Amino acid sequence: MVDETGERPRHVDVPVATGVTDTSVAVKAGQRSTFWLKKLQVGFALCVVLVVIVACALSDVLAPYDPIAISLGATLQPPSAEHWLGTDQLGRDILSRIMKGGQVSLLVAFTAVFLAGVIGGLVGVIAGYVGGVFDAVAMRLADVQFALPAVILALVLVGAVGSSLFNLVIVLSLANWARFARVLRSETLSLRERGFVELAKLSDASTTRIVLRHILPNVMSTFIVLATLDIGIIIILEATLSFLGLGVQPPYPSWGTMIADGRAFLEQAWWISIFPGVVLILTVLSGNILGDAARDRLSPTLSTKW
DSSP states (O other): OOOSSSSSOOOOOOOOOOOOOHHHHHHHHHHHHHHHHHHHHHHHHHHHHHHHHHHHHHHHHHHHSSOOOOOGGGGTSSSSSSSSBOOTTTOOOOOHHHHHHHHHHHHHHHHHHHHHHHHHHHHHHHHHHHHHHHHHHHHHHHHHHSSSHHHHHHHHHHHHHOOOOHHHHHHHHHTTTTHHHHHHHHHHHHHSSSHHHHHHHHOOOOOOHHHIIHHHHHHHHHHHHHHHHHHHHHHHHHHHHHHSSSSSSTTOOOHHHHHHHHHGGGTTTTTTHHHHHHHHHHHHHHHHHHHHHHHHOTTTTTTTOO
């Protein structure tokens, strides 16, 4: 074809916009932003947990005041250079009480999670591997425990045995063992059909040796994830019981007790309840973030590792 000027028009290649390149670039950019966002979340959570653990563990050294000392001349003072987080209705320093109360809360949480994990883990592994009557009885007990909310069960048990630090640890352990038992039983049911367990049986290895050498090492990653996530649950349960007056008893502080003490002074001294509540929220939230991170790193079924 020839145009009006008598010249043959030039052929121009027009690129076809498929959108594949732009889409892949956008996906990669989104993955990078998600990667760094998770890194920032985990870094923030790790810093919060480390600060809380160090401050609470060394509260006897780092606390600026005696957490149970009453000073009627310094009641309901707002945050200042002398008292960074203010004082309560009895003139006690809020920062010192938060540090001491965190020591109690973390001690109860770590001890209760350890006991619940050991009891529930052993029950779950043995029930999953041995089966039979033990499996049936253990799982029915777990069903009974799951039928009752943990808070209600803890209230009933504390009301029955009394409120003390030892009883609180035992009650919280009994209220959370079933989660470990159920999850680790499922893991064990899958592992006992694997080839390395069958080879151990053919070599006449005892049940104890198979459980200790082949089952337990392969469920440890799941155990760690459950324990990490359960710490936050135990801290909330302990704070709830203390808030209701069934946890740590005065004069020793607890985050739940401090929140309860400040209810009558929210309008004139909001810092009594707000600061312990903020610390409680940050600690539990950071623990959950670290638990999710541990699950992502240790789970063999997740394709995304960061």
